[in-house]
Amino acid sequence: MRYKFNFDFIKHRKKFYVFSTALTLLGIITLVALGLNYGVDFRAGSSLDIDVGKPTTAAEAKEVFAKAGFADVTPTVGGEGERVTVRFKDPLTQQQVIAVEEAFKAQYGDQVSKEENTVDPELAREQLTNAGIAVLVASIFIIIYISIRFEWRFAIAGIAALLHDAFIVISVFSIFRLEVNLPFIVAILTIIGYSINDTIVIFDRIRENLRFAKLKSAGDLSAMINNSIWQTFTRSVNTVMTVLIAAVALFIFGSESIRLFSLAMIIGLVSGAYSSICIASPIWFELKKRSLGRSK
Numbered sequence: 001m002r003y004k005f006n007f008d009f010i011k012h013r014k015k016f017y018v019f020s021t022a023l024t025l026l027g028i029i030t031l032v033a034l035g036l037n038y039g040v041d042f043r044a045g046s047s048l049d050i051d052v053g054k055p056t057t058a059a060e061a062k063e064v065f066a067k068a069g070f071a072d073v074t075p076t077v078g079g080e081g082e083r084v085t086v087r088f089k090d091p092l093t094q095q096q097v098i099a100v101e102e103a104f105k106a107q108y109g110d111q112v113s114k115e116e117n118t119v120d121p122e123l124a125r126e127q128l129t130n131a132g133i134a135v136l137v138a139s140i141f142i143i144i145y146i147s148i149r150f151e152w153r154f155a156i157a158g159i160a161a162l163l164h165d166a167f168i169v170i171s172v173f174s175i176f177r178l179e180v181n182l183p184f185i186v187a188i189l190t191i192i193g194y195s196i197n198d199t200i201v202i203f204d205r206i207r208e209n210l211r212f213a214k215l216k217s218a219g220d221l222s223a224m225i226n227n228s229i230w231q232t233f234t235r236s237v238n239t240v241m242t243v244l245i246a247a248v249a250l251f252i253f254g255s256e257s258i259r260l261f262s263l264a265m266i267i268g269l270v271s272g273a274y275s276s277i278c279i280a281s282p283i284w285f286e287l288k289k290r291s292l293g294r295s296k
Helices: 013-034 058-067 094-108 121-149 152-175 182-212 218-253 256-291
Strands: 045-051 076-078 083-088 113-119
Touching (some): 013 152, 013 256, 058 076, 058 083, 058 094, 113 121, 121 152, 121 182, 152 256, 182 218, 182 256, 218 256
Antiparallel strands (some): 045 083, 045 113
16 A cells, blocks of 8 residues: 655655764764763762652751761752762772761651662673673674564664664763663663664565565655555554653653663653664665666
8 A cells, every 4th residue: 555645754864864973973972072971880889879758958968978977979869859869989888888877867767768789890890891792792683683584784774773772872871971870771772672673663564565566766666665664654653652651651750760761761762763764764775776777
C-alpha cells in the first residue's frame, strides 16, 4: 500500500545530518574539555544517602556535616527535602560513617537512616572497563545480527543510528555535568535495545516493499523509503510514547537514586525515535542508491 505523506524525510536528510553533526561536535568538544562527571561507581570514593525523616535544607545539612568533621562537602537535598546526598572523593572509614550518622541523629532524631556506597580505586577502574566492554559487545552482536538478518547496508545504517543515540545521551550528561554511574550504563544499554528495535521495524518494512518495487532512479528509491517510514510511523510513535510515559513518571515521582537513569532513558528514547526515521533510513538510502543500475 502506498501512503500519501506530506513530509519527505529523504529530501530533508541533509538538514538532519547537519543537526546531528552539530550536536555531535558540541558533545565531542565538551567531552575533550570537561570529560564526564563520573559518580562513585566509576571513581574511587564514597557516597552517603541520608534519610532524615523531616524536611531540611542543604545549608542545615552542611552544618551537620561540619560537626562530623566534613566542612568542605556540598550536600544536595531531594525527596521532598528529607533525603540528603553527598559524594566524597576519598573512601570513608567506618568510623567516619558512624560519626556522620551520629551527627544527623543528634540533629534530627533516631529516625535517621543511611545508605553507604564505597568504591576503591581498583574496583572503580574495573567497573568502568567492564561497562565499556558491555556496550561494545552489545553493539558488535547487533551488527552481526542485522548483517545476517538483512544486509550489510542495513547494518551500517543501524549501527550509525545506535551510536548516534548513545553519544547524544553521553553528550547531554557531559554538557550539563550530570553524574555518570552504573544505572547510567544500564540506561545506555536499554536505549541501544529500543533504538535498534525501532530501526529494525522500519528496515523490515523497507525490505518487504523493496521486493515488489521497481526502482529505476533515486527518486523511486526515495519514494519507497518514505512510504515505508509512514507505514510504520504510528507503530514507532506509539511504542516510544508508551515507554516514554513510564520514564517521565519515574523521573517525576521516582527516588533520587533512579532520577538520572530516568533522564537518560527520556533523552535516549526521543533520540532513538528521531534517529530511526531521520538518520538510519537516509543513510541506507545513500548506500543503496549507488547500486541502482548495476548488474546483479
